[in-house]
Amino acid sequence: MQDEEVLAEFRSSQALLEGHFLLSSGRHSAHYLQCARVLMDPMRASRLAAALAAKMPRELRQQIGKVIAPAMGGVIIGHEMGRALGVEAMFVERPEGTFELRRGFSIEPGEKVLMVEDVVTTGLSSREAIKAIEDAGGEVIAEAALVDRSAGSVDLGVPFYPLVTLSFPTYADDELPPELAATPAVKPGSRAKP
Incomplete structure (x- = not known):
């Protein structure tokens, strides 16, 4: 799947938004990708996950024992990546502010894990989720995301x-261009500002 084909999927699902957005990283943007919209069609989610899996080297794909994604945004694409790779898919969540495995999910010591996200901007959520996976005994061997x-x-x-x-x-808050500063920011993501 080429970049334009991927963006066409986002446009056709009305997942590429324009306005003034406060991202989960705490930064502002005039564009927002609402991955929940692009993933709400199961067939589209499956196509995108298959294309994402195909971008990874075969040797890497063969090592993956589990797929883990952060809740909430990564749950659907994580599940679809598990399907595309033929492995179990789980998620980490933040019940007390830091990521952890719950719901009976577990990782074998040293098990090789693919971390999957919907969108990566600064990498903060990814690094926090990777730490939680490693703390639980897994070895994160790569990360995949719909959008960098x-x-x-x-x-x-x-x-x-x-x-x-x-x-x-x-x-950053103190770098806003006048056209963004003139409009209130909308926070469409699921994570509180750091």
């Missing part, structure tokens, strides 16, 4: 395989 919003600059400490890389600019 960092324009290729994020360092997760593991190999990173995004389906598409975008470079929509983001801004």
